[in-house]
Amino acid sequence: MRELSAETMGVTAKRGGGRDVEITDVQTTMVDGNFPWTLVRIYTDAGIVGTGEAYWGAGVPELIERMKPFVVGENPLDIDRLYEHLIQKMSGEGSVEGVTVTAIAGIEVALHDLAGKILEVPAYQLLGGKYRDEMRVYCDCHTEEEADADACAEEARRVVDELGYDALKFDLDVPSGLEKDRANRHLRPGEIRHKAEIVEKVTEEVKDEADVAFDCHWTYSGSSGKRLAEAIDEYDVWWLEDPVPPENLEVQEEVTKSTNTPITVGENRYRVTEERRLIENQAVDMIAPDMPKVGGMRETRKVADVANQYYIPVAMHNVSSPVATMASAHVGAAVPNSLAVEYHSYELGWWDDLVEETVIEDGYIEIPEEPGLGLTLDLDAVEEHVVEGDTVFDEA
Numbered sequence: 173m174r175e176l177s178a179e180t181m182g183v184t185a186k187r188g189g190g191r192d193v194e195i196t197d198v199q200t201t202m203v204d205g206n207f208p209w210t211l212v213r214i215y216t217d218a219g220i221v222g223t224g225e226a227y228w229g230a231g232v233p234e235l236i237e238r239m240k241p242f243v244v245g246e247n248p249l250d251i252d253r254l255y256e257h258l259i260q261k262m263s264g265e266g267s268v269e270g271v272t273v274t275a276i277a278g279i280e281v282a283l284h285d286l287a288g289k290i291l292e293v294p295a296y297q298l299l300g301g302k303y304r305d306e307m308r309v310y311c312d313c314h315t316e317e318e319a320d321a322d323a324c325a326e327e328a329r330r331v332v333d334e335l336g337y338d339a340l341k342f343d344l345d346v347p348s349g350l351e352k353d354r355a356n357r358h359l360r361p362g363e364i365r366h367k368a369e370i371v372e373k374v375t376e377e378v379k380d381e382a383d384v385a386f387d388c389h390w391t392y393s394g395s396s397g398k399r400l401a402e403a404i405d406e407y408d409v410w411w412l413e414d415p416v417p418p419e420n421l422e423v424q425e426e427v428t429k430s431t432n433t434p435i436t437v438g439e440n441r442y443r444v445t446e447e448r449r450l451i452e453n454q455a456v457d458m459i460a461p462d463m464p465k466v467g468g469m470r471e472t473r474k475v476a477d478v479a480n481q482y483y484i485p486v487a488m489h490n491v492s493s494p495v496a497t498m499a500s501a502h503v504g505a506a507v508p509n510s511l512a513v514e515y516h517s518y519e520l521g522w523w524d525d526l527v528e529e530t531v532i533e534d535g536y537i538e539i540p541e542e543p544g545l546g547l548t549l550d551l552d553a554v555e556e557h558v559v560e561g562d563t564v565f566d567e568a
Contacts, residue, residue, distance in 0.1 A: 176257035178246055187247070193218045193290055195248050198240045198279065199565035200226075200233040203557050206520050209493040211554070212236060212278040213565045214286050216248060221568040222286025223549055225496035226278025227465035233562075235265070235275035243279065248286045251298070251470065255280050269442035273467050280468030281499045281545075288544035295499065295545050299473050299506035307501040307537045308512040310339035310385065310487070314519065319346040319366075321373040328374045331518070332382050336534035339410070339512050341385040342374060344400075345392075357417075359396035364403050371404045383410040385487075390414045390440065394423040401431035411436040411458055411487070425455035436460045439489035443467045444474040451479050458511065462489040463500040472500075476507035483509075490514040494527045498545050501537040513537065525553040 178184065186192055197215040202208050207228040214222045226232045242261050246254055258276045259267045266272040284295045296302045311331055317323035324342055331337050348366035359367075375384050386409060392400065397415035404412065411434040416423050418440040428435040438460035441447045447466065450456050459479045463472045476486045486509050488500045497513065504510035515532060517523040524531055528548040531537060540546025555564045 173263075174260045176253055176260060177242070178250070181253070183247075183250070183253075190218070191247075191249060191290065193220070193247055193249070195243050195246050198236060198243060200236050200278075201554060201565045202233060202559035202562045203493060203526065203554060204559045205493060205523065205557065206517050207491050208559055210236075210278060211493065211495060211549075211565070212282045214243075214248060214279065214282045215566070216286065218290070219568070220286060220289050222248065222282040222284070222289065222544060223495060223547070224278050224280070224282030224285060224499065225464055225492055227274035227462060228491070229271045229274060231271055232275045232278065235262075235272055236278060238265075239275065239279065248283050249290060251280065251283045251287060254283065255468065255470065269446065273442045274465045277464045277466070277468035277471070280470065281464060281496060284469050284499065284502075285544035292543050294539070294541055294543060295469070295502040296505045296539060299469065299503060302505040302539060303508050303510070304505050305539055307504040307510070307539065308339060309337065309515045309532055309535050309537055310341055310383070310512045311335065311337040311518050311535070312341045312514055312516045314343070318343060319348060321369045324370050325373040325377040328378050328382070328384065332378055335518065338382045338535055340378070340382050341387055341413070341514070342370065343389070344370065344386045345389045346370075357391065357393040357396060359392055359400060364400055367400060368403045371407050371409060375407045375409065379408070384408070385410040385413060385436065387413040388415045390417045392416055394427055397427045398430045401427065401433040401435065405431060405433045409433055413437070413460065414439070421449055421453060421455060424450070425453050428455050428457060434458060436487060439465065441466070443471055444478060447475045448478050451482050451484060454482060456484060458485045458487050460487050460489045462491070463503055464492060464496040469499055469503050472503045473507060476503070476509055480507070480509045485509050485511040487511040488513045491516040494524060494531045495545065495547060495549075498531055498537065498540070498547050501539060502545065505539045522553065522557065526550060526557070
């Protein structure tokens with residue numbers, strides 16, 4: 173095995189300036205939000221802690237516990253080496269893709285927060301500096317009558333007027349009442365007309381006040397995806413997201429190249445090695461990695477760098493708590509082709525209670541200048557919403 177621990181690599185030199193720090197512990201806490209968010213905290217012998225977040229999913233805390241011996245005793249400033257070390261050590265347990273990658277990403281995000289605090293710089297500085305002071309946020313919108321075009325248009329108007337967002341997303345894989353067999357991925361003509369009506373009503377309601385994207389959640393066949401994209405081409409669609417299942421790149425490429433409607437894909441691909449194929453085959457018009465799922469902050473930066481060679485914007489998928497949301501914003505600030513970061517919890521009244529700082533204001537995230545991610549967890553709020561049976565990790 174390609175062993176990348178400090179001991180094996182001979183990385184033993186003493187570091188000055190308060191940088192000779194060792195990791196002493198890694199702990200997790202699961203918060204019961206609209207998804208079971210897994211928060212990660214890394215402790216050091218300097219008394220400084222870093223907080224991150226992994227993408228939600230069964231088994232993530234157990235995988236992070238499994239990886240603890242591989243990072244305890246290491247210097248948290250060696251983010252790249254520790255990341256590759258974990259990828260190698262966990263290769264037999266699936267670090268090519270899937271939940272093992274997302275568990276590693278949770279540690280990697282916490283390392284960025286921790287390294288920023290040690291060096292007294294914001295996390296974006298560790299990624300090369302910034303292109304922007306604030307990050308645009310697109311709001312994933314829902315309504316109880318999600319299949320009613322007028323109800324969707326009303327919600328779009330409310331989110332723009334009352335919540336201040338100028339970027340929205342709605343689901344299109346909603347029941348029309350005309351389905352015969354949802355397992356075969358085929359869209360009947362009436363179903364396409366129903367979805368086109370939602371697109372028409374929402375885009376006509378907000379016009380130039382907001383960009384609007386529409387999500388299909390990998391539901392349709394290639395032919396149905398192409399027909400749907402063609403049916404909504406006349407409207408001002410920001411992008412159509414995941415019209416076909418993610419496994420077959422050739423089908424995805426064919427759908428994207430068959431239409432003028434912008435197509436966005438990426439949240440179900442892992443690491444730059446997988447995202448790269450979508451980009452290089454020009455199977456996407458915009459790429460949508462989910463930062464704590466794709467592999468972490470630096471991995472998302474790598475995806476953005478490849479996309480930039482093909483002049484493709486990055487619209488980060490995000491269903492996280494304030495922690496990974498802010499980490500995604502730091503990445504977005506540091507890459508030139510960043511478009512927006514998703515916000516998926518506007519119906520959850522206590523989302524921003526988890527941290528002491530304001531994260532989203534008027535549809536934008538101001539990038540903090542404080543060290544690390546620039547967030548302070550409210551442990552009382554975390555404890556109030558902890559997943560039943562779990563415990564809150566130790567304070568700093």
